[in-house]
Amino acid sequence: MRHPLDIFPLDIATGNAFCNRTQEIERLSTNIEGVTHTLITAPRRMGKTSLVIETLNRLDIARLIPVHLDLMLTSSPTSVQQYILKAVGEGISEIKPIASKLNQAGQQLKKALLSLRPQIEITDDGFKIKLEATKSPVESISDALTGLDELANKHGYRVVFYMDEFQQLADMADNETLEAAIRHAAQHAKATAYIFTGSNRHMLSLMFDDSARPLYHLCDKIVIERINTSEYAAYLKKQAKKRWKKPITETAIATIMKCTQQHPYYVNVLCRHLWREKTPPSAKKAMEAWCHYIQYERGRVISDINKLSNNQRELLILIANEPTDTPYAEHYLSRVNFARGSVRNILKALIEQDFILCDQNGFYRAQDPVIEAYIRHKQQGSSLIHV
Ligand SMILES: Nc1ncnc2c1ncn2[C@@H]1O[C@H](COP(=O)(O)OP(=O)(O)O)[C@@H](O)[C@H]1O
Ligand SMILES: [Mg+2]
Structure with a gap:
């Protein structure tokens, strides 16, 4: 049996590690x-x-x-x-x-x-x-x-x-x-x-x-787009059978797909971790591992976001929190402070730098699931210090 680290490599994937x-x-x-x-x-x-x-x-x-x-x-x-x-x-x-x-x-x-x-x-x-x-x-x-x-x-x-x-x-x-x-x-x-x-x-x-x-x-x-969910799910089920001789639950797979947004690198980061365990992960375990990883990556996320201008950062935060198919709509932009006329250029700059993408359904969203999760986590977290 291949070692889980080989099945979910962080560099080039080939052979058994290659999906679809x-x-x-x-x-x-x-x-x-x-x-x-x-x-x-x-x-x-x-x-x-x-x-x-x-x-x-x-x-x-x-x-x-x-x-x-x-x-x-x-x-x-x-x-x-x-x-x-x-x-x-x-x-x-x-x-x-x-x-x-x-x-x-x-x-x-x-x-x-x-x-x-x-x-x-x-x-x-x-x-x-x-x-x-x-x-x-x-x-x-x-x-x-x-x-x-x-x-x-x-x-x-x-x-x-x-x-x-x-x-x-x-x-x-x-x-x-x-x-x-x-x-x-x-x-x-x-x-x-x-x-x-x-x-x-x-x-x-x-x-x-x-x-x-x-x-x-x-x-x-x-x-190249992301690998579609059904292909990925079938692939992960096969890898679970090989690893544990037991099936992984549909909800655990759905959680892995949702957290990583089928981004091949992040799927490998998460599964590499989960596949080290002695039993197949529950959805809860998968979610915990992902949250842990987001925390671990925060230094990188912060330095990435800090490369942006204030206006770009503001728009990224809005879109990460609330993906939209109408980024120019008045009600959507009521939450940002910069001039409406500059939105087009700000959005273009974010797309060119790969912070934002427009998906198959025409929705603008954060490209990197870790950046998206980090921003959402920050926005939704409490400001109180629990003592
Ligand atoms: N078809 C695939 N199936 C499974 N994992 C993949 C697949 N393609 C890429 N990966 C994983 O995604 C990550 C990025 O792959 P890589 O080929 O280096 O991307 P790029 O050249 O676009 O930067 C690596 O962790 C790799 O193992
Ligand atoms: Mg490459």
Whole structure:
């Protein structure tokens, strides 16, 4: 039996820990097979990376080279270039007909010339041996990506070039040149399917939806939503059977769904805790554990809320307490103090920063269930000190 911590991981979920997303997996697989590029967006911790990795695990394509580039920590075009060149180098070394020959040559060289740090340099008519470590020439990103694609195509390989947290590029100097280089490579790719993911949907939308920007109309877009309640309930029942050989009650499941609002990260946080117990949780136990977690997270919630302007905070508090499908209605706004005319901009800023979302039913609500629960708890709590 898998350990409960493996079934409900706080990082990438795959295999038995992966619930549903059948349609998304199918669509992404079709795109990869057809060398169609894909953009996947969703707020952070909604399951983008897990979806890509799980899809790659399930794909049955012979000679597939999956490359995963996490751009989270990049801050300049040079660092992006370094990441990409490294990834391309690793990708090429996966192409067996090339790697086996170079590897043989490399092994012999290393044995004979170890102290001279032999390097293999590719030339027009084969390769050249260099005997001093030199800085590698700065190649352009587009050349590296195109080169990988050409080699893969020539040898019957397929590449998936997955760039995670792609919005990082938008903030860099020369970002449009970088975007143009990537577009050039992607547009001419024969064997490489690109996948871009990121959590800052506003930034990504500026990059991919603006006809003036290089990446415009390059990708099929997948938006990840929360996993629906019935799929999640069935999944949790199955995990309960495996853990305790006993069913979990419908009310306990309903409580887990209601507290976490089917947010995959928070479902895992809560279930990870509950699944450690010796018996299935009651609804009451699940609720207690959730309240405990909200308290534990309050430092993070407060620092998140403090990033907002006073007006933004006021509107967030109103919407968290009372989700609405009519955010501009006079009676609704009678409870805030700022000018009515500015509501549109304040709401827009909250949506762009992922504090507020508009759900499938057209209701505006807090995006993060922990922030929502914290605000409600604060508003409803007593001001008296119990001594
Ligand atoms: N399909 C899924 N089933 C179960 N848990 C998932 C699923 N997708 C994501 N998770 C969980 O949600 C959290 C966030 O997943 P991750 O893939 O890192 O999201 P993102 O890349 O969008 O930030 C992790 O705890 C992960 O285990
Ligand atoms: Mg991720």
